[in-house]
Amino acid sequence: MSVSKTILLIVSTVSLFALSLTAGTGAELYNEFMDSDEFYDDPEWQDYVDELGQKLLSYSDDAGEEYYFFVLDNPGLNAFATPDGYIYVNRGLIMYMNSEAQLAAVIGHEIGHVVARHGAKRRRASLLGSGLAIAAQALTGRYEAGQATHAAFQTYLSGYGRDQELEADRIGAEIIAAAGYNPLSVIDAVHVLKDQEMFARQVKGQPPSYHGLFDTHPQNDKRLHEAVRVALPKYSDTIVEPVRDFWEMIDGLKYGVEQNIGTRDGHIIYDKSLRLVIEFPVDWKVRLKQTRVVGQAPGGPSEAEITIDRLVIDQEISPEKLVTDVLQRPDIKEVTSLEIDDSKSVYLAELEITDEDTTGALLAVHRHGYDYYVIRGDSGTKGSQKELRDAIRTVIKGIRNLSKDDLEHEQLVRIRVIVAQPGDTYAEFAKESPIRQHAEEMLRLINGHHPNAEPRAGDFVKIVK
Structure with missing residues (x-):
């Protein structure tokens, strides 16, 4: 041309x-x-x-x-x-x-x-x-x-x-x-x-x-x-x-990108990337803390708290060996089992108690697919070990695959507005936040308090829930 x-x-x-x-x-x-x-x-x-x-x-x-x-x-x-x-x-x-x-x-x-x-x-x-x-x-x-x-x-x-x-x-x-x-x-x-x-x-x-x-x-x-x-x-x-x-207006604004991990109805947590759902007892509150799932009874930790850690192991291993060889727990007091239903039971260990505010401490291991779930439960002075066992049983029953119905009821992570109280800090807000990286810094940024200012009592503060 x-x-x-x-x-x-x-x-x-x-x-x-x-x-x-x-x-x-x-x-x-x-x-x-x-x-x-x-x-x-x-x-x-x-x-x-x-x-x-x-x-x-x-x-x-x-x-x-x-x-x-x-x-x-x-x-x-x-x-x-x-x-x-x-x-x-x-x-x-x-x-x-x-x-x-x-x-x-x-x-x-x-x-x-x-x-x-x-x-x-x-x-x-x-x-x-x-x-x-x-x-x-x-x-x-x-x-x-x-x-x-x-x-x-x-x-x-x-x-x-x-x-x-x-x-x-x-x-x-x-x-x-x-x-x-x-x-x-x-x-x-x-x-x-x-x-x-x-x-x-x-x-x-x-x-x-x-x-x-x-x-x-x-x-x-x-x-x-x-x-x-x-x-x-x-x-x-x-x-x-x-x-x-x-x-x-800003209370309820959608935060960030669509999350793979979220909660709904207070007591259910899901992970879309793993296609996994974990249900706690209905009146419990569940949240994600870094990579650990944390659920608390209505009375808070003084009643009961359950934490769940997911382990991916490239070979099949018994719960006993996982606890002794991988987790290397020195505080195992007695090993029993927990019946989930008529045809299934899981490893359960009673742990030594070193805190006077703890009335019971249990450790369960549950396998779901190729993953192992280590479930730690502690009951406080307002709870009992029996109630804790029942709650752990409910949680294990509630570990299941994600369904279409779960996605239809998805609850997005949103900005929430609260009134700051004396002594409130962004570090404390970050502990309860679903933001997985740099949560404290992000909360300061969206509130115009970067790099190190703290909320003032009586002011409106944006958090993420």
Whole structure:
């Protein structure tokens, strides 16, 4: 193919893409998100973000224009706007916000990009990238070449420049100030998101996710402070009625990605990766502590507590050898058996008691499939060893394969809002949390208390349950 024909092909291709975008990038994305079920399935949150967005829009230079605001069911820390006024906010970003003003700051920033027409440059470059991608495919006959060219342009287009981000911050700050929110909330929101980004980069090696963040921390970012300071004269400290009760809204927000491990009805725990369910007595409470399952009687540990550890052993072994050779327990007092039903019994050992608050200590071993489950039970002063034996029997009967019915009753991990009490710490909250890695740090991050602040008595605090 000649050079002149190649140039003609590129120009023609770009023209075709220009025609295809007349419907609007945001509208196209909306249809794609609808088809792939990517919107957060909570009408209250969709309405809240739209109401807040429309309120802010009315104080912008685009007041009266058509804008659309949506929440995506995405755990990533991001929000973005398209040139045709579609603004999408991930629920993963929302969980880091600690006031309606901070959420307004994020939405105001995205409105700022549209008002300033920052998307025009992005769209022109996208057209050129798409045209070159198709031209590369036509020239080489290889789809991968087209993908590579388009991917390179997508990487270039993934964020705005520093000046445009600051302009969006300034416009957003002016919008929220006029709407009655403190413009300093822009700095607060960026501060929280920057802390999360730095933590993710340090611990997980993740690249920056939200386009509004730069290398300078907001505490020391003079240009950001100056951009926000411009909006202060528009702010009145008169109390403005919020769109909704932010803390009431965020209580129940879905946390993170879909979990393989979860609980339901308080006393049932499941693991989708193992296709396993463990049921405790109905009135018990069960939770996951690191890799250990912990169940407590209604009266807490002073009544009874049962812990379960799963062992994977590459050869068949008797319960006796597992306890003596693998676990090497020195506290076995007497070995008996526990009848589960008429045709089955399991290894049961009575353990020596060294704690005066413990009235009974038992160790059972149960094999399910190729796995061994070591079940430790302790009864306290409010319980008895007989009741403990019955509870262990119920638990062993409740170890079974995951069913379709279990999945239909799945309960997701969610943000819960509590009022901090004197002496509460994130370390204590982390012990009860289903977050499996860096739980204490994550709880501090979502509450804006990174790296080492603690909850103050009387404050609302987000935990994960």
